[in-house]
Amino acid sequence: MVALLHPLVRLAQILHFNVLSRWMRQNKSRSITISNQPSMILSPHQDDETLGCGGLIALKRQRGIQVAVVFLTDGGGIPNCRKQAELRCQEAIDALTLLGVSRLDIHFLNYPDGRLQELSQSEQHILVNQLSALFEQYQAQEVYIPHFNDGHLDHEATFQVGQAAIAKTSHAIELIQYPIWLFWKRPILLKLKQQDLKGAFQLDISSVKAKKHRAIQIYQSQLPILPFGFLNPYLSSTELFFAQSRHDAKLADQTLKPIIFDCHECK
Numbered sequence: 001m002v003a004l005l006h007p008l009v010r011l012a013q014i015l016h017f018n019v020l021s022r023w024m025r026q027n028k029s030r031s032i033t034i035s036n037q038p039s040m041i042l043s044p045h046q047d048d049e050t051l052g053c054g055g056l057i058a059l060k061r062q063r064g065i066q067v068a069v070v071f072l073t074d075g076g077g078i079p080n081c082r083k084q085a086e087l088r089c090q091e092a093i094d095a096l097t098l099l100g101v102s103r104l105d106i107h108f109l110n111y112p113d114g115r116l117q118e119l120s121q122s123e124q125h126i127l128v129n130q131l132s133a134l135f136e137q138y139q140a141q142e143v144y145i146p147h148f149n150d151g152h153l154d155h156e157a158t159f160q161v162g163q164a165a166i167a168k169t170s171h172a173i174e175l176i177q178y179p180i181w182l183f184w185k186r187p188i189l190l191k192l193k194q195q196d197l198k199g200a201f202q203l204d205i206s207s208v209k210a211k212k213h214r215a216i217q218i219y220q221s222q223l224p225i226l227p228f229g230f231l232n233p234y235l236s237s238t239e240l241f242f243a244q245s246r247h248d249a250k251l252a253d254q255t256l257k258p259i260i261f262d263c264h265e266c267k
Contacts, residue, residue, distance in 0.1 A: 013184070014229035020183045021233035025240055029200035034059045037141035037174075038066040040134065042162045044146060044154040045113065046075045046092035047219045051234045052178035053144050054099055054212035055205025056241075061100025062208070068105040068138050069096055070131065072158055073113040080112055087221050095215040107134065116157035124161065131165035135173060142174050147242060149196045151181040177242040184230060199243045206237040 039060060043049035049057070049069050060067050071092060076085035089108060096106055109130060111119070119127065135143065145162040146155035159177070166173045182192075205212060213235060217223070223231075233240075 010227075014227070017184045018229060018232050021240070022236075024183075024197065024200055025202050025233075025236070025238050028197065029202040029240060032201045032203060034063070034065075034203065035142065036063070036065055038138060039068075039142040039144065040138055040140040041067065041069045041144045042131070042146075042158055043069060043071050044116065044152070044158045045073055046071055046088040047095075047216075047222050048146065048155070048180055049092075050095050050099070050212065050215045050219070051231075052146070052180055053239065054095075054215050054234075055208050055239045056144070056203055057096070057099045057101060058208035058211050058215075059203075059205060066105070066138065067101055068107065068134070068140070069101060070107045070109065070134060072109050072111055072116060072127070072161075073154060074108070074110040076113045078114040084221065085110075085113070088219075091219050091221060095218040098215045098218065099211065105138075114154060116161075117153045119157075127161050128164045128168060131162060132168040135165060135169045136171075139171060140173060141171075142176055144176050144178055144241070147177040147179045147182045147196075149182065149192065150179060151184065155180060174243065179240060179242070183233075184227070197242070200240060201243060202238040202240055204237065205239055209235075209237050 034056065039056075041049045041053050041057065049071075057067050057069075069092075071089075074080070074085040075088035075092075076082060092108075093103060093106060097103065109127070111123075111127065134140075143162060143166060145159050146152075148156060148159040148163075150156055150159070163175060166175055182196075216231070216234065
């Protein structure tokens, strides 16, 4: 009986994840068009940027709009494997090249995979300064960061350091969140507050959908280990984002831990 129960629970999780993702896109988000603002994507690992923002990246690059991508961790896994980190680095370069991003605009900060929440205070300050300097260098007007409640510690830590870096930057930046694990790690809607889902919008990427699919397929080191059914929302004709107002951001700050990450056990 126990052996049967686990597959049934996982099936329910897959169905809930896909239904909730589709429901957010179709019923709880407004449609928008691509902006002409230069953008920067913060990606905790090599593949998050393509899953969450691959269509947006391709659309912007088709129009000649500058897009830079910053990878915070080396993707080496736990325990860290240098060979895997090197492979994922090359996969990221290949995927982003396909999407139209110049190699010069791809940055690898190489912090340990799975350890962002464990950085010392001095390391956190260095990381925040690195990101702020990149925002200034590119004069990024939009910064895309994983959702602050994404359900993965590296992703949530990326939001925190990204938000801190934006606060240090001299020019105005719009912070836009993209979900990766949001509806998978927190499959029961009661675990998500209404505030977590505010400001949702969807972007039609149908014209570059095939290109995004090819970019996803480049990540052969990761595809076999993703949960069954996980890719479905990221193969659709839309991408989901959350753009919080300043008031909402202040509310979000109250639910986040301070920049000294005192996070729960890594999932």
